[in-house]
Amino acid sequence: MSQDNNGDLSQFSMLDLFRMEADSQTQILTDGLLAMERLKDDASAVESMMRAAHSIKGAAAIVGLEVVVQLAHGMEDAFIAAQNGKLALTPNRVDVLLAGVDLILQLSRLQDSQVDAWLGANGEQIKRTMHAITTIAFLPEPVPLVPPPPPPAVAQPPAAKAAPEFPIGELPIAPPPPAPAAGAAEEAPAAAARHPAPMKHAQNFDKLLSLASESRINAHQMHPFIQNLQRFKRNQSSLFAVIEQLHEAISNSTDASLKEKSLLALQKTHPLKQFVLEHIADIEAYERRLLGVSQSMVDEVLTMRMRQFRDGVQHFPRMVRDLARSLGKDVQLQIIGEDTLVDRDILAKIESPLNHMLRNAIDHGMDPAADRIAVGKPGTGTIVLEAKHRAGMLSIEISDDGKGVNLEKIRARVIERKMAPAQMASSMSGAELLEFLFLPAFSLKEGITEISGRGVGLDIVHETIRSQNGTVRIESELGVGFHTYITLPLTQSIVRALVVDVKGEAYAVPIVQVERVLKVPQSTIHTLENKQFFDFGGEHLGLVSAAQVLELGATEAGSAELAVVVIGTGARRYALVVDAISGEQSLAVQAIDPVFGKMRDISAAALLDDGEPVLILDVPDLLLSIDKLLHEGGLHQLAKSDAAERRKTKRVLVVDDSLTVREMERKLLLARGYLVDIAIDGIDGWNVVRSGDYDLVITDVDMPRMDGIELVTLIKKDIHLHKLPVMIVSYKDRPEDRARGLSAGADYYLTKGSFHDETLLDAVNDLIGDAHR
Structure with missing residues (x-):
């Protein structure tokens, strides 16, 4: 959620924070268990589930939910066994673990006053679930399904044929797939033997693309060579002209020997002229052939990764029909552009967002047939899913003829949740209001129904599309329908990018994430609260130095105009100031060696047409870096300014992937007067600690x-940080874990069980003293 990094969570109680964490972590557990059930050996899913269970255990311990601690601990043990190959997560075992997830989720949603009564009423069920989880490895198959306990204080509605209501941003659960036919398990090894490992395929493709890209770069490097030959031809022509003039001058002399030598020199120039002209023409033809062949090689390699759009959506018509019938509705899906070619990786990534948008259309947009007929619409609702290539991009549109979204209802909910002042909300356009549907947990419905219990929201759709360097936009007209526009690159292997120069270094910005490229006169820039702005279509758009964000030094503001690249959307739109704009190029993306980890603000690398290396900017990451600079008040005015004076309050960085633990530590430290920044994992912590000035x-x-x-x-x-004190706070209190932490250089090792007293604050005081210098 967006509050993790910079939001103020101080108004929430620890139990509220635990509920937030439980909601997100149980979703990870659910997704991971379903993935393991399908894929059997998804190592990344096991790792994610282990972390999720560990985080839930720690958060539950802080708020005193011992039942959740024990459930999460048992699940963690099961995941460790699965990771070590000692436990197969069969469907029946997944049922048991999902029952544990349901218990955790139900407990997290109880009010304080309901906990004891609910635990008493469901004690036997809890005991059976805990026993099933702790003994999961020893239970024979089939394991009896452990049904989840009933939700607290929810009356059962009377039977009715009316379709249930779902909150916007949630989607219902698809029914489980049918069991595999007999013999499927035996066929799996044979199928694996027939098809090379996906990793091998990926490695072969990357190598081929790298070679094809290098061939194309070599072809482009012929061009400066030909330009040099053309320059040589011009110089040679000047020389020949001088020889002709010299010959004419000598012809008027009386020296016969000199005349003869002059004539001979002139005669020798003629074959040289012809030689250069012919060979330059040959080389230019060779360059054209080489460029054509190298580009064809790149295209052919990319074609190996392309699939028809139908391959990723062929199951959607049946899903739409079945889901609509289950909701008492009549809906049909029309797919246009099934032959459109899409990168197989992109197609796999967008399947879930498309699935969600289709389900949303059925759930929220479509009324039962009788209601549609009553307003003059056909009884059968229609959803159109269309894919096509447009301007070198993949364009996907989803439209329905349902009831659309009530913009006034969104406006009222925005005001009710205090997401914007009433005066501001009243002036928002329809497009601005629809953007709120992309925010986490934003809903126009009051409750969560059974069918949408494990769904994902429009915020996840937005993030998934954005992670693929794409954009998503929605439109709606009340009573007419809903329209979603998704734009994506045709492939992630070749990216069309804007190449810019920052402090003498080349950087590339994916063109799909560039809104505008501008030249901004210095005279139009104005300053407000130490930040610089200019007018952009009636909007005050903030200027941000690319050199500062990328930590390359200060931007010189000597020129009359600034080269600006506009990135981001809505309130997070910024004008990135660069030194120069070189133009657009198609770049073959090359992954950065994993030894470097995730580089802040950088997504990948490539080679320019002239063979020079270029780093491709990670625009979402770049926007986060800009937000952090703004939040810390560290944004400079086009040139780096010296700090006025050293701050007076000591600053602490808290690094923890648990929302609850982070907020607990932050509150304790703030109460003692320290300045506190947070990081959500180790990579984030490493990036933050290098860009800040911390005392601990x-x-x-x-x-x-x-x-x-x-x-x-x-x-x-x-070399710059080795004297910085570091305290490890962990649940692991075994001697070997403590020794491992201290041997790495930690100055203090503390267990999280000490949070309920002054131990943490005393340890901080021992290391760095009081909050004020």
Whole structure:
């Protein structure tokens, strides 16, 4: 959620924070278990589930929910066994673990006053579920399904044929797939033997694309060589002209020997002229052939990754029919552009967002047939899913003839949830109001129904599309229908990018994420609260130095005009100031070596047409970096300014992937007067600690992407940070874990069980003293 990094969570109680964390982590557990049930050996899913269970356990311990601690601990043990190959997560075992997930979710949604009564009423069921989880490895198959306990204080509605209501941003659960036919298990090894491992395919493709891209670059490098030959031809022509003039001058002399030599020199120039002309023409023809062949090689390699759009959507018509019937509606799906070619990776990534948008259309947009006929519409609702290539991009449109969205209802909900002042909300356009549907947990419905219990929201759709360098936009007209526009690159292997120069270095911005390219006169720039703006279509658009965001130094503001690239959307739209704009190029994306980890603000690398390396900017990451600069008040005015004075209050960085633990530590430290920044995992912590000036780092051990021990090791090895005190706070209190942390260089090792007293604050005081200098 967006509050994790910069939002103020101080108004929430610890139980509220636990509910937020449980909602997100149980979703990870559910998705992971379903993935394991399908894929059997999804190592990344097991790793994610282990972290989710660990986070839930820690958060539950803080709020005193011992039942959840025990459930999460048992699930964590099961995941460790699965990771080590000692436990197969069969469908029946997944049922048991999902029952545990349901218990955790139900407990997290109880009010304080309901907990004891609910635990008493469901004690036997809880005991059976805990026993099933702790003994999951020893239970023979088939394991009896453990039904989830009933939700607290919810009366059962009377039977009715009316379709249930769902909140916007949620989607219902698809029915489980049919069991595999007999013999399917035996056929799996044979099928695996017939098809090479996906990783091998990916490696072969990357190598082929790299070679084809290098061939294309070599072809482009013929061009400057030909330009040099043309320059040589011009110089040679000048020389020949001088020889002709010299010959004419000598012809008027009386020296016969000199005349003869002059004539001979002139005669020798003629074959040289012809030689250069013919060979330049030959080389230019060769260049054209080489460019054509190299580009064809790139195209052919990319074609190996392309699939027809139908391959990713062929199951949607049946899904739409079945879901509509289950809701008492009559809906048909029309698919246009089934032959449109799409990169197989992109097609796989967008299947879930498309699935969600179709389900949303059925659930929220479509009325039963009788209601549609009553307003003059056909009884059968229609959803159109269309894919096509447009301007070198993949364009996907989803439209329905349902009831649309009531914009006034969105406006009222925005005001009710205090997401914008009433005066501002009243002036918002329809497009601005629809943007709120992309926010996490934003809903126009009051309750969550059974069928939408494990759904994902429009915020996930937005994030998934954005992660593929795409954009999504929605339109709606009340009573007429809903329209979704998705734009994506045709492939992630070749990206059309705008190449810019920042402090003498080339950087590329995916063209799909560039809104405008401008030249901004210095005279139009104005300053407000130490930030610089200019007028952009009636909007005050903030200027941000690319050099500062990328930590390359200060931007010189000597020229009369600034080269600006507009990125982002809505309130997060910024004008990125660069030194120069070189133009557009198609770049063959090359992954950065994993040894570097996730580089902040950088997504990949490539080679320009002239063979020079270029880094491709990660625009969503770049927007986060800009937000952080704005939040910290560190945005400079086109040139780096010196700090007025050293701050007076000590600053602490808290690194923990658990929302609850982060907020607990933040509140404790703020109450003592320290300045506190937070990071959500080890990589984020490493990026933040290098860009800030901290007096102490407090870190967890078990975190995604980079654990706390690695973070401590990097800090202590860094020439600028090695003296920075680091405290490890972890549930692991075994002597060997403590020794591992201290040997990495940690200055203090504390267990999270100490949060309920002054131990944490005393330890901080021991390391860095009071909050004020």
